[in-house]
Amino acid sequence: MSELDTAGNGLRLYRSMVIIREVELHIERLHRAGRMAGSFHSSVGQEAAAVGVCEVLRPDDLVSSTHRGHGHALAKGVTVGGLLAELFGLANGVSGGRGGSMHLHHPDSGFLGQNAIVAGGMPWAAGAAWGARQQGRDIIGVSFFGDGAASQGLFYETLRLAKLWNSPCLFVCENNGLAHSMPAERLFGDPGTHCRLVAEHGIKAEVVDGSDVLSVYKVAHSLVGYVRTGYPAFLEVTVGRARAHSLNDPEYEYRDRDSGKNWLEENDPISSLRKGLPDLSEEFDQIDLEVSTLISHETTRVESGDINQANDALRDVYTVDSGVRND
Amino acid sequence: MHFVTYTQSTLVYVMTELKYAEAVRAALRAELATDERVVVLGQEVGALGGVFTTTKGLQREFGPERVLDTPISEAAIAGWAVGAAMAGMRPVVEIMFMDFVMLAMDQIVNGAAKLRYMSNGQLSVPLVVRMPAGAGTRHGPQHSQQLESWFAHVPGLIVAMPSRAVDVYTMLRQAIRSDDPVVFVESKYLYFRESGEIDESVLPELPVTQTARVVREGTDLTVVTAGRMVQRVVEAARDLHESDGIACEIIDLRYLWPLDTGAIARSVARTSKLAVVHEAVQTFGWGGEIASWVAEYCLADLDGPIVRIGSQRAPVPFAEVLENAVVPTEALIKEKLRELATY
Structure with missing residues (x-):
């Protein structure tokens, strides 16, 4: 056993993944019960990408994310309460109830935030990491995005610029096989294609199995170390999409009704980790219990939090209230 | 977030008659010299000095780390600058012709303009996007548009549109010091046709009161x-x-x-x-x-x-x-x- 797959690491990774999984399932139930509004994009099944990468980051490393970003936020240090309050639209939410599910921002945790425009967060992380280096700060950026981002011009533009200016940024492509309903296989071919494509640009690129969080962690550890020396790198994490694109997306129109569920049964990173570390089952059970308690406690706590006031709706459009109004 | 403190300027300020384009350059130069967080990014802004000479000599003076030639990637340049601004930099992006800003629109409108608001005031995007606009220079349909109305419609953006060299100088310096994103609409027709006496020793007042x-x-x-x-x-x-x-x-x-x-x-x-x-x-x-x-x-x-x-x-x-x-x-x-x- 190398130092990277010690029992301590296993428990830490497990705990982070379970928090994400249980929060996502909890949000699903809250929506079904009519206690949350809007939509959300579940990251169930993709936890290993967020956790495996974020566990090797420092608190002030800067992360950008996507519309499917609850996992990234939680893994980078956004609290369960802050996230839930945000999804309830409350003033104590991580974005003050102004952002909702797709616009979580928490720079104090190094979470620049989600960008709900596909590929839009890539230059944020790369530019922020570069800007921080310009100011002598020893941090890196990490941008999470999906396979769909590779269909955007910004994907290539940002990678070229990151290479040209040596931005210390790790680009993490979560290839879940579907850009909404468009199969990645049809567009790009087999998993790993994104990695090969980027490697051809002269950027260090790796592919890793997202059902194995220890592998993700190990590869991320090595790539993050490389990125800290002042270069961009790319990591393709092969995952699957266990849920529909978004809450009420009629996915049965474009794929078999049970395909997400079936994929998760065979590739669940959480149960895989449990199976791989059988000696820790008691500790894992204990974590399950703690997380469940945490979530119900936090839900009760934040739900009674501050309701947003209508007269606060125009705050922070600008730094200084310009005094120009609609009247 | 960490900030680099302002450094003492080594520029010698004089009262000079400057053309509109020169006033742009003088403002950039003054801010580059005053604040290490200021960087200028754009296509051909380095060795060439900008197609309208607005950045001429700046790369030589401040180095390629401060005045950066970018690839022809408007969207990435804008997004990159948004990221850098969130990390405490003060980027000034040049869009060669305002007509090209469409390629960067998402990052300006969905990113720069909204980040302070949707982060509940946690983030600032002190970004300036400069763009020469308008007709009169015989550049034809894709190089002559005047699109400021679009930006004025977007909550979160400041839209500056100077008509003379003296305003260019002051307004651009203020824009760079603004913590809000500024769309800075320049007139390429006036670059070499308008000039004014500029007192470079006067520091721009803050906070800015944007008046007519x-x-x-x-x-x-x-x-x-x-x-x-x-x-x-x-x-x-x-x-x-x-x-x-x-x-x-x-x-x-x-x-x-x-x-x-x-x-x-x-x-x-x-x-x-x-x-x-x-x-x-x-x-x-x-x-x-x-x-x-x-x-x-x-x-x-x-x-x-x-x-x-x-x-x-x-x-x-x-x-x-x-x-x-x-x-x-x-x-x-x-x-x-x-x-x-x-x-």
């Missing part, structure tokens, strides 16, 4: 305008005064947002008549916003119809005779203002 400027006082009618059209309106007004004795009051807005409605209202109260002149396409242009604001809040002061004078609803054509049929000419402005004055 009364260019010429008059009692017969108010003309609200901005950017390149200011010069045309001034010439038209001078002719009208000489030929017909009509006294136009001219207001150069300088900023489309924040909008100095007070200056407009005060003037209309005196003159009772309003014309709005802009180079942007007239239909759904910002003149409509001014007109409706005045109709809504100053109706009792009005003694005539509000007149809008903007470009025709057509792309800006290459041939001069066609361009003059699309973009408001001095003759057209004069004719319309005379009609209003005699209403």
Whole structure:
């Protein structure tokens, strides 16, 4: 056993993944019960990408994310309460109830935030990491995005610029096989294609199995170390999409009704980790219990939090209230 | 977030006559020298010094780490600058022609403009996006548009549109020091045709009060305008005064947002008549916003119809005779203002 797959690491990774999984399932139930509004994009099944990468980051490393970003936020240090309050639209939410599910921002945790425009967060992380280096700060950026981002011009533009200016940024492509309903296989071919494509640009690129969080962690550890020396790198994490694109997306129109569920049964990173570390089952059970308690406690706590006031709706459009109004 | 403190400037400031383009350069130079967080990014801004010379010599003076040639990737440049700004930098992005900003629109509108708000005030995007706009230089339909109305519509953006070199200098320095994203609309027609005495020793005041400027006082009618059209309106007004004795009051807005409605209202109260002149396409242009604001809040002061004078609803054509049929000419402005004055 190398130092990277010690029992301590296993428990830490497990705990982070379970928090994400249980929060996502909890949000699903809250929506079904009519206690949350809007939509959300579940990251169930993709936890290993967020956790495996974020566990090797420092608190002030800067992360950008996507519309499917609850996992990234939680893994980078956004609290369960802050996230839930945000999804309830409350003033104590991580974005003050102004952002909702797709616009979580928490720079104090190094979470620049989600960008709900596909590929839009890539230059944020790369530019922020570069800007921080310009100011002598020893941090890196990490941008999470999906396979769909590779269909955007910004994907290539940002990678070229990151290479040209040596931005210390790790680009993490979560290839879940579907850009909404468009199969990645049809567009790009087999998993790993994104990695090969980027490697051809002269950027260090790796592919890793997202059902194995220890592998993700190990590869991320090595790539993050490389990125800290002042270069961009790319990591393709092969995952699957266990849920529909978004809450009420009629996915049965474009794929078999049970395909997400079936994929998760065979590739669940959480149960895989449990199976791989059988000696820790008691500790894992204990974590399950703690997380469940945490979530119900936090839900009760934040739900009674501050309701947003209508007269606060125009705050922070600008730094200084310009005094120009609609009247 | 960590900030680098301001450093002592080593520039020697003098009172100089500068062209509009030189005023851009002088403002960039002053801010680059004052604040290490300021960086200039754009296509050909380095060795070439910008296609309109607005960054000439800056890379040599401040180095390739501060004045950066970018690939032809407007979207990534804008997004990169948004990220850098969130991390405490003060990037100034040059979009070679305003027409190319469409490629960067998502990052400006969905990113820069919204981040302070949607992060509940946790993030700032101190970004300036400079762009030469407008017709008059015979660049044809994809290099001549005047698109500031689009940006003025977006909450979160400041829209600056200077009409003269002295304003360019002050407004650009203030824009770079602003913690809000600024869309800085320059007139490429005026780059080498307008100049002014600039006192480089005067530091820009903060916080900025974005106000309009009364260019010429008059009692017969108010003309609200901005950017390149200011010069045309001034010439038209001078002719009208000489030929017909009509006294136009001219207001150069300088900023489309924040909008100095007070200056407009005060003037209309005196003159009772309003014309709005802009180079942007007239239909759904910002003149409509001014007109409706005045109709809504100053109706009792009005003694005539509000007149809008903007470009025709057509792309800006290459041939001069066609361009003059699309973009408001001095003759057209004069004719319309005379009609209003005699209403």
